[in-house]
Amino acid sequence: MPVTILGEQAITLPAGNTASRPGTPTSGMFRYNTTKNILEYYDGNQSAWVGIGEFVATGGTITTSGSYSYHTFTSSGTFQITNGLKTIDYLIVAGGGGGGGSGAQNAAAGAAGAGGAVTGSTALGVGSYSVTVGGGGSGGQNVNAGKTSTPGQNSVFGAFTTAIGGGSAANSNEGYSGAELSGGSGAGSSTPSSTSNYGSGTAGQGNRGGIHGGPVGGWGGGGGGGAGAQGTDVPSGGTGGAGGAGINWQSLGTVYAGGGGGGSYDTNTAGAGGSGGGGAGSNSNVRTTGVAGTANTGGGGGGSGGNTSNQNTCFGGNGGSGVVIVRYLT
Numbered sequence: 001m002p003v004t005i006l007g008e009q010a011i012t013l014p015a016g017n018t019a020s021r022p023g024t025p026t027s028g029m030f031r032y033n034t035t036k037n038i039l040e041y042y043d044g045n046q047s048a049w050v051g052i053g054e055f056v057a058t059g060g061t062i063t064t065s066g067s068y069s070y071h072t073f074t075s076s077g078t079f080q081i082t083n084g085l086k087t088i089d090y091l092i093v094a095g096g097g098g099g100g101g102s103g104a105q106n107a108a109a110g111a112a113g114a115g116g117a118v119t120g121s122t123a124l125g126v127g128s129y130s131v132t133v134g135g136g137g138s139g140g141q142n143v144n145a146g147k148t149s150t151p152g153q154n155s156v157f158g159a160f161t162t163a164i165g166g167g168s169a170a171n172s173n174e175g176y177s178g179a180e181l182s183g184g185s186g187a188g189s190s191t192p193s194s195t196s197n198y199g200s201g202t203a204g205q206g207n208r209g210g211i212h213g214g215p216v217g218g219w220g221g222g223g224g225g226g227a228g229a230q231g232t233d234v235p236s237g238g239t240g241g242a243g244g245a246g247i248n249w250q251s252l253g254t255v256y257a258g259g260g261g262g263g264s265y266d267t268n269t270a271g272a273g274g275s276g277g278g279g280a281g282s283n284s285n286v287r288t289t290g291v292a293g294t295a296n297t298g299g300g301g302g303g304s305g306g307n308t309s310n311q312n313t314c315f316g317g318n319g320g321s322g323v324v325i326v327r328y329l330t
Helices: none
Strands: 004-006 010-012 030-033 038-043 048-051 056-058 060-063 068-073 077-083 086-093 117-124 127-132 155-157 161-163 323-329
Touching: 068 077, 086 155, 086 161, 117 161, 155 323
Parallel strands: none
Antiparallel strands: 004 010, 030 038, 038 048, 056 077, 060 068, 068 323, 077 127, 086 117, 086 323, 127 155, 155 161
């Protein structure tokens, strides 16, 4: 279509919807897209039509919902902006810690803390932004079998924001200090440890684990801390503490970073996992392995309840891996 000059103030460009773009475009073609209501040109280097000022980004699994586009990273990758500038919202969740194992029927293990959760908004322009998704920690076993739980791994977005991995819980016959149980959210204390042996959370990312307040060699393990609430304390009795709740990012309905549930004393009820992927604790007469945190939620692993007949099978649950989500107005 020829260009029509209207006086000396404006020109009329070829116009049409997205479906009517030229079938064999060449670099430098210029048109008005009536579907997007933007000017666009054909970039031969990218083999794509590019809107002038249009925001173009790749990386992760891309979906749309309502007025937003979402990039969800369940494994490490790159958020790449090739055109434009946008204010983006982000959720960064680290891996949850591994729950504690147990070496005796009456000595319940504490639950692991959830991975730290970091939220925020920032303006981003053209560039490459690395994404690291932290893995979950491994559950512990009776220390006599040589298996100690491990904390969750950090998740990172770009070079400026890091979520701290969830604290791992001590096995029931290990003398961890509170500092060793800390993380994005802290692990619950286990028996027969000191009642003050619970992990603290990282400010702005998570909460402390639950306190075991029973006697040496008895009562349930404390619940792991979550991003939204602390783990449940166990002041007395054999029930394991419930994991702390996670957070419902942007009120979208999916909850992330729930703490694990503590193991129970003897035949009592084990602690429930916190909403947001936290794994439940175990009961010595029902199961000997704590439930794992849910993958890509940062949930903490559940603590073991113990089993005197085969102490070397009393595992804590593994922590759930983390996730990174970026969204922006489409």
